Amino acid sequence: MATAVFYLHFASTFSRTNSISSFSYLPLPKNPSSTSAVRRKLPSSLGLYSSPSPTPSPRTRAVGSPAALETEAGEGDPKILLEVRDLKASIAESGEEILRGVNLTIREGQVHAIMGKNGSGKSTFSKVLVGHPDYVVTGGTVIFKGENLLEKEPEERSHAGLFMSFQTPVEIPGVSNIDFLQMSYNAKRRKLDLPELSPIEFFGFLSQKLSAVNMNPSFLNRNVNEGFSGGEKKRNEILQLAVLEADLAILDEIDSGLDIDALQDVAKAVNGLLTQKNSILMITHYQRLLDYIKPKYVHIMDDGLIVKTGDISIAELLEEGGYKAFSAE
Numbered sequence: 001m002a003t004a005v006f007y008l009h010f011a012s013t014f015s016r017t018n019s020i021s022s023f024s025y026l027p028l029p030k031n032p033s034s035t036s037a038v039r040r041k042l043p044s045s046l047g048l049y050s051s052p053s054p055t056p057s058p059r060t061r062a063v064g065s066p067a068a069l070e071t072e073a074g075e076g077d078p079k080i081l082l083e084v085r086d087l088k089a090s091i092a093e094s095g096e097e098i099l100r101g102v103n104l105t106i107r108e109g110q111v112h113a114i115m116g117k118n119g120s121g122k123s124t125f126s127k128v129l130v131g132h133p134d135y136v137v138t139g140g141t142v143i144f145k146g147e148n149l150l151e152k153e154p155e156e157r158s159h160a161g162l163f164m165s166f167q168t169p170v171e172i173p174g175v176s177n178i179d180f181l182q183m184s185y186n187a188k189r190r191k192l193d194l195p196e197l198s199p200i201e202f203f204g205f206l207s208q209k210l211s212a213v214n215m216n217p218s219f220l221n222r223n224v225n226e227g228f229s230g231g232e233k234k235r236n237e238i239l240q241l242a243v244l245e246a247d248l249a250i251l252d253e254i255d256s257g258l259d260i261d262a263l264q265d266v267a268k269a270v271n272g273l274l275t276q277k278n279s280i281l282m283i284t285h286y287q288r289l290l291d292y293i294k295p296k297y298v299h300i301m302d303d304g305l306i307v308k309t310g311d312i313s314i315a316e317l318l319e320e321g322g323y324k325a326f327s328a329e
């Protein structure tokens, strides 16, 4: 239930919608500050794009130090979009520490992949980034587009341009896909002080997005994810991403449960959305996704840490040696 509520709160951001009152029965948190467990006050001096560090170019190194590898900038390198430093987080209920000091830098237009065995903390990391209330941040910093991400509510993170596709997309009975998408999109427009789109205007906008992700319009009138196949759910997530035009999309196991045709469709949809500006963080257990969506960097997570960073050749090493070649111990 917490996940469903969070999903609505983060992905749809319509808790402050009063123009579509028929949705007020949805199980949204009454008090938006209920997610404050994940908030942490950080010095305001962090609100700047970080400066480059003087480590060697990643292009010359296949495998290197996870902390510094992608941070440094060469001439004309794109701006840093996300900078995670020494991020530590625990499960709110039990206090068990899961993330033990994660470092990651993502620049505009880059595709990154995090791989790692089951239980290594990949989903926890992505959920902490979007402010999931199941986790408490206990250390470190996260700067997104020059601002402290950790002090923002999940909804504000979404408005700021962060999107997360869940490993298990939530079904929302009684809410049609098109209404859900329109509410999400208009919530974003309100935030940007832009006029909301009418249903007809929105349909025009949505039609382009549908063709970008190669999705059948018949999905629009079905309830969100209800009765969708695994592949349809994943493609629906990508449609949400297309509509919200996020700067950073975190795609958690979009390959899970898909046959090869569905995987290719989903990958094609994702590739259709890539621009010079927006970035993707894909999380996957298997190398095969990387055959279809090509990452610039591959990171290996183990026991709550990124233990290795390199290019796609890391994934090839994994194929040969398995995850034991990349243990945190």
Ligand SMILES: Nc1ncnc2c1ncn2[C@@H]1O[C@H](COP(=O)(O)OP(=O)(O)O)[C@@H](O)[C@H]1O
Pocket (backbone or CB within 6 Å): 091, 098, 116, 117, 118, 119, 120, 121, 122, 123, 124, 125, 134
């Ligand atoms: N909400 C939660 N409640 C209890 N344990 C959790 C929760 N979230 C994650 N964990 C635990 O944290 C560890 C990392 O999980 P997860 O981040 O889902 O790993 P991965 O996505 O790499 O498979 C696992 O041991 C998992 O059981």
Ligand SMILES: [Mg+2]
Pocket (backbone or CB within 6 Å): 122, 123, 124, 167, 253
């Ligand atoms: Mg996971």
